[in-house]
Amino acid sequence: MELKRYFQSYENYFWEWKTDEDVPGDAGYHENNLLSIPGVGAIAYRPYVIETLKEVQLYGWPPFGALIMVLYAMQDGYTDFAEPLRRTADFYKTPDLDFDTEEAIEFLEKIKNLPNVYKQGQNRIILLETLLSKDSKITSAQAEAILNRYYKRPYELAESAEKKAATSSIVYRDLKTLNKNEAFPSVQSIIDAMKGLVKEPELDDEVVEEEATADTDSDFIKELVEEPKTFQVGSLIKRIWSGLKIPMRHLSPGEQPIGGISDMTNKGDFNRMLLSEFANEDEVFMNRVANNEALYIQREIPPEENIFERIILIDTSLRNWGTPKVLAFASAIAVIKHPKAHSECKVFALGQTGTPISLDKVEEVIESLNQVSPVLEVSKALEKFFNEEHSQKDIEVFFITNHENLAEKNLQKIIHENRDRLKFLVTTASDGEINFYKHHKGARKHIQRIKLPLHELWANPPKQKNVVRNFGGKKTDFPLNYPLLFPTPKGKIAHFLYEGEFFILTSKKQLLKTYLSDNYYDRYSYEYYKTYHGCEVLFENISLRRSGQFALARNKQQHYILCQYQPDKKLISKLNLNTKEYSEQNLTGLNLSNSYKLVYFSKNFYLYYLANPEYYKINMDGNVSLELISERNRGLEKSCEKVDLEVTKLNGSGLKIISNFYNIGINENHNIVISGNELENTSKNSLNLYKNEWEMKILAEQNKNKFIFPDGSEIIADNRGILTFRSSNKGIEEFFIPSTTFGLLSLATYSEFGGTEYYLPEHTLLKVKPIEEMYTRFLEAFIQQILDYGT
Incomplete structure (x- = not known):
């Protein structure tokens, strides 16, 4: 969303832009420097609002009107938001739309009644994140772009200050965002939600410091360092030992x-x-x-050995992939194998569930490092761990996660509820920073920060050991879908429009779901040019005959039903794609002309011919049966016209996909080559596959659909149009690139995305990054790891 649209003001609305001539503006722009409520008074000056937006940028931005009303409710002194909100709602109300006006007012009253300590300093930002982070209409990347444009062209706010007529949907959006009474039924519930983020008071206890001796010769640590796949983990452990200040063995x-x-x-x-x-x-x-x-x-009783069971939980969610995961496993092994740690320690990998793992052998460490869960955060697994699997009180838990995960409300809640057993919280970051926190007497205290020089510690990786590659066997399995969309293939059997969504039945007997972008700014441009997007796979290996007509729908159980009509064979059939149930009926006796078409309308299939008033309804559930209908149905006629018009928009949406893979390697230009095509970042803001004109320097060995480089790095080729890159350097997160020779490409990991939005899923939590940044961090690092091998 562009700058002018986000800051747009409206006629007869509860806020507006004004100019205070006595106050100098920021960024050299003095007009429209004040946000105000008409007839009531000032909300805040523009620099304050911009700075607030900058602070909450990481979590995205909520609607602007909702945000500034929350800021207004956080002020001391006189605040009147009830009448302005009611006045706006009354002006824009319609018979069909019910605004949450009173609920919004009730919620703002709770913010107003919060103690001042929760509305000041850094707690003010934490409060905003707690209340509004899940209502982000603007992503972090979009927010960054808007801020950058504002700092360059602040005078564009003048256009936003010119009031326009609002629509009821804009009012509904702002008021709906402010209706948080279900999530926050009381003032105390807001305070409770902030716990775990609010700056904790200083604790009156001190952590026992036990410094490790660096001269301990551990064969296991040496093995980790000598193995290329665990070198990065092993090289960090002794450095962590030298600064670790948590009790390795203590007495109860x-x-x-x-x-x-x-x-x-x-x-x-x-x-x-x-x-x-x-x-x-x-x-x-x-x-x-x-x-x-x-x-x-004090009581004089002999010291007793620690009776607590020590457990380490390692977050394996998407956000903890890459370098943070390497740091997490290094921290866990440093605690387990510490020279002064004499008690046993259990380790669990948290993802969708808690999986017990062992870190006593190099092979076990390699296997555990490859674990990655598709979930974004592990609050459910952590809750299950404490409430169902380890409900006893005599446990002492270390939880290791990425520092960004602490912003998740659900995770905050579980951590706070179990702080008596979750003794230590360890956070990692991509820049090598590890922070240790201790829970004591209901509060959290930061006890240590370790900053590891990763470039120095990882500067001299060992050479790959000579191994005998056992080629042969079956192909590497693929996931059904990837974090990015597939390119749409050219070979298609049929197009469908069902409930406003587009579907494609491909010549490879797949059912794909795709969509056209909703051009928010210029509908004419959208209608004229059509902005295509990729697709996701719903079903594969569908049993069907390619000839005939097709229609798609869902039944009451939300199963996909594929109906097929073959006029030449006078055969109608239905296939439940979820359960594989099939039924058919021969229509020879009906004497149908070839002009009849198979269509879907209003929860039924129809054999329909516009020139004939008689048509047939085909049931959705059960075996195929036809019902003759003699009355004209204008709704059915209009639906057919609309569907025909809409599905034509998919014409020309297919791309040329590389599906035959050979000679994958690196050329003399230090670029990846895929089947004679060079993967280039030519203009530093795009990624393309062009015909390779350079000599090959390094060739990967092929094992079915997997291509293995000398250092152990791999490229897995999916003939549906996606390449998977797995580096031998575990600090480089697994990433994915489409294999199409047409147009711009994208690069995605499980948590980040860069490149053309053609491959960006419609509903995604991926952080959008510039493609040049993604290219440098992932593809360039992948190539450099291979080139550095053996040098």
Whole structure:
């Protein structure tokens, strides 16, 4: 969404842009520097709002009107948002649309009644993230682009300040965003949601520091360093040891020292108070007791061994892939194999569930590093771990995750609810930073930050060991879909439009779902040019005959039903794509002309011919049966016209896909070559496959559809149009590139996307990045890892 549209003001609305001539504007632009409520007063100055938007950019932006009303409710002093909201809602209301006006007012009142500490400083940003992060209409990448444009051209706000007539949908969007009463039924519920993010008070306990000795010769750590696939993990462990300041072995209740001055404390029962305290005057004595200055004798029991079971949980979700995952496993092994750690430790990989893993052998570490879960965050698995699998109290848990995951509300909630057992929280980041936090007495304290020099530690990887490759066997399995869309193939049997969504039945007997972009700015441009997108696979290897007519629908169970009419054979059939149930009926006795068409309309299939008033209805569920209908149906006629018009938009949407793969390698230009086509980043803002004109420098060995380079890096070729890149360097996340020789390409990981939006899914949580950044971080690093091998 462009700058002018996001900041657009409207007539008869509850907010507007104004100019305060006494206040200098930011970015050299002095007009429209104030946001105000008509007839009430100022909300905030523009620099304050822009700075707030910059702070919450990582989580995307909610609708602008909703955001500034939340900022207004956070102010001290007089606030009146009830009347402006009611006035706007009354002006734009329609008989068919019910605004959540009173619910929005009720929610804003809760924000107004929050204690000031939650609305000031950094807590103000945390409050906004807690309340509005799930209502982001603008992605992080879009927000960054809007801010960049604002800093370059702040005067464009003048166009936003010119009021336009709003639509009821705009009012509904803002008020709906402000209706959070179900999620936050009370003021306390908002405070509870912020816990885990709000800056915690200083703890009165200190972590026992036990420094490791660096001269410990561990054969296991040496094996990790010598193995190329675990080198990056192994090379970090001793560096983590040298700075680790968490207790490796500690004593439970009887850990107090015995005898001497060290056995005294300023807390205890009266029967353990030193007799000398009673010698003080009454006023002094009461003062010392009240201020915790009186001295007590601790209980004298022998120290006991730690009775707590130590468990390490490693996040394997998409956001913890790549370098953060390498740091996570290095941190876990550093705790388990620490020279002063004498007790056993269990390890679980958290994804969709909690899977127990072992990190005692190099092979086990390699296998565990390859685990990746398709979920974005692991709150459900963490909740199940504590509530169902390990509900006992005597456990001490380490949870290791990417620092970005702490912004997830569900994860915050589970961490806060189990903070008595989740003793240590460890966060990792791509730049080599590891942070350790400790939960104690219901609060979280940051106890240590370790910044690892990754480039220095990973500068000299070992050479790949000579292994005998066992070629042969079956092809590498593919997932049904990837994080990015498939290119649409040219070979098609049929097009469908069902409930506003486009589907394609391909010559490879696949059912694909695709769509055309909704051009928000210029409908004429959309109608004229049509902006195509790729597709996702719904079903493969469908059992059908290629000839005839087809129609697609869903039944009450939301199963896909494919209906086929073969006029030459006078045969009508139905196939449930989900259950594979099939039925057919011969229509020879009906004496149908070849002009009849198979169509879908209003939850039924029809054999329909415009010139004939008689047509046949075909049932959706059960075996095929036909019902003769003699009355004209104008709705059916209009539907056929509309569907015919819409599906023609898919004409010309197919791309040339490379499906025959051979001679994959790297040429002298240091680019990947795929079947005679060079993968180039020519203009630094695009990725293309062009005919290769360079000599090959390194060739990958082929094993069916997998191509293996000398260093162990792999490219897996899917003839449906996607290449999977897996580097031997586990710090490079697995990534995917389409294999089409037409137009611009994209590069995607499980969490990020760059390139043409043709391959960007319609509903996605991928972070959009510039293609030049994705090329450098992933494809260039992939190639460099191969080139560095053996040098």
